Amino acid sequence: MNKTSRLLVLVLLLAAFAVLVAACEVDEDEAADPEDPEEEPDDPEEEPEDPDDQVRIGAMFPQTGDLAFEATEALEGVETAVEMYNEDGGLDGTPVDFVDADAPDPEAGTSAVRQLVEEDEVDVIVGTYASAIASAAVPAAQRLDTPYLETTAFAASITEGPENVLRTTISSSDLGAYSVEFIETGLADELGESPEDMNVAMVYTDDEFGTSIADAALEAMEDSPAELVVEESYDAGTISDFSSTLLQIDEEDTDVVIHVSQISDGILFWRQAQELDIDIPAAVGAGGGYGQTDFAEPLGDAADGIFNIVPPTPGSIDTEALTDDAQELLARYEDTLEEQGYDQGVYTDWGFMGTWVFLNEILPNAESTSIDDLMEAAQQVDVAPEDSITGFGFEFAGPDHETPGQNLRAEPVVQQWQDVDLQVVFPEEFAVADYLNVPLPDWEERDEIEEPDEDDE
């Protein structure tokens, strides 16, 4: 072989090695070891903190690259919270300063932490949207003795080790565990089956987001009367055929599929299920692609009845149930977004509310912006669900908890796709719609319904 051939072969061999390594599921926590001696922090205590200094918040989100679209929405939510807080007078009459940094991937996330702390001299970092980036950035901030407010990334590992993080949104372990809880307590009734008779398939992407949700769901399944009959993980970046997974699901008489996916693989899964005429009585998506309109629109009627588990937002709950103060805050927030020309998405809402609680409930009650003082102040936070525009409350786990800094009141709800719109259907107290298509109609029945529409066109 000549040099070019050898080079090509080398590239492919490296790719093969990478696949094998990925299959071994390297522990992410080990990969981002907070005790890494090569990343010795500059001693932050060399510069004495001046109490008169303006508090500076550094926001770190992917603003370029594949993740930029929704991450930018989250950034705009954070920025809006700071803007409104400063309109109200800021911290003891001093406005909070705000800077931002681009973090399109984990490596850039680590660099962005350094830039924000060492060059921009921020006191607190707010992020991050993507779990993989947060998993790298939070330990990096800890090495620089900087507190980290996570408003939008779900991975369980973010609050399972680092001591510098406060997470205002849900943990993926809650999403995974709640998927199983919903199957046992809500879905089984609707399907008219007892949980003991239910066969569950777990299908998930092999990235940080997918595995963290799946791990929690699989752990919950161990104590569940329902039986796990299929467990399949896959690379969302390269999957081009779900037929083998779908045939297994069919062979095992599966009653419900828990699917953690991105958008394109979620669509492919359901299109192939239809082509192979494999009827799945119920499907529960855990965030990711299942929560996106780009997932439901191409599927059309075929999406009707598919569930999605996600933290609530003002767009998905009955906001009349919120207190007057929360409704007033919601109206003001939406006006501010409009003034600034920002769109209101779910990540905007979570970014805003998390930052708003930090600015109004934690920062004013902390003696300084040190990790310890902010964590101590966070212990006093007690925001009820009805006092929050997102519909979930705030109460942070203490240092002795297994997930220190996690918002223990961030509880998910179950939504269902109904006419390309997500409606909360469970738990009952938050429900805004009745169940639809439980169990999901057989494909043959759907075809009979769809044919006249096609003729009309």
Add this chain to the structure above:
Amino acid sequence: MDLALQIIASGLLTGGIYALLAVGLTLIFGVLRVVNFAHGEFMMLGMYGAFWMWALWDIDPYLSVFAVVPAIFGLGLLTDRLIIKRTIGAPEVTVVFATLGLSILLQNAALTVFSADTRSVTTGYTGTALSFGEVRVSIPMLISFVVAIGLALALWAFLSRTRFGKAIQATAQNRDAAALMGINVQRVYMMTYAIAVAGAGAMGAIAAPVFSVYPRVGLSFVITAFVIVVLGGLGSVLGAVIAALLVGLVQSVVGFLVGAAWAEIAYFVLFIAVLVLRPQGLFGRRGAEVYQGA
């Protein structure tokens, strides 16, 4: 039995999707000696072309392919003139980084112009299938398969039956000797590159009813296509087609028997085994690639 037939049918259909992409890659490598890392991005552009013609004017992707192919062919000519032509004869690293750079450029251009949104084509035949007993065959996948295999075989016939095809083969075997025989080598290079990337564009358009499009979609297909090219034998068009079907089959069978996560590992193991036992690939000629004439 029906289940086994279903698994085989699904595997072959998926393999067909890869075939046309791999054929273009192997052609570029066989003739130009260029590892075209940007190949998947031409497929991505083909998918966007088909998507937008469907979204804006309701044109079916199987019709828009006739507009997509000339457009990507033209883009291929331009790319060859501006980038590829200038890297021929340069150190391998230059060629690798030039096409890798082109790949990143096209991905980010798509990201800027089309955004990171996932876009999908939905037609009257989306989700439909033919039944052969208990075996279901997806209609859009079957159409993609037939068109991909048909185009790949047409390309093979073009290379072996036509005068220009033979000129391409002659250039692949020995550039200097081909030039001495009066073949315009630069023209052969330019046309080969444009034909190959137009094939990727065609693949993108006919795959649009099956797969969603987003800026990095090409990358997900091209990694597998590279494996297929080496497995089939560098420069072997027929080898690429057969290796593509084999990879599809291995993915499907291993995916069902062992698990989806192992499917990718299985064909990489197959790939390494072939490299060890038959370094020239399944259908490559031993030593064919050394006749560079450079």
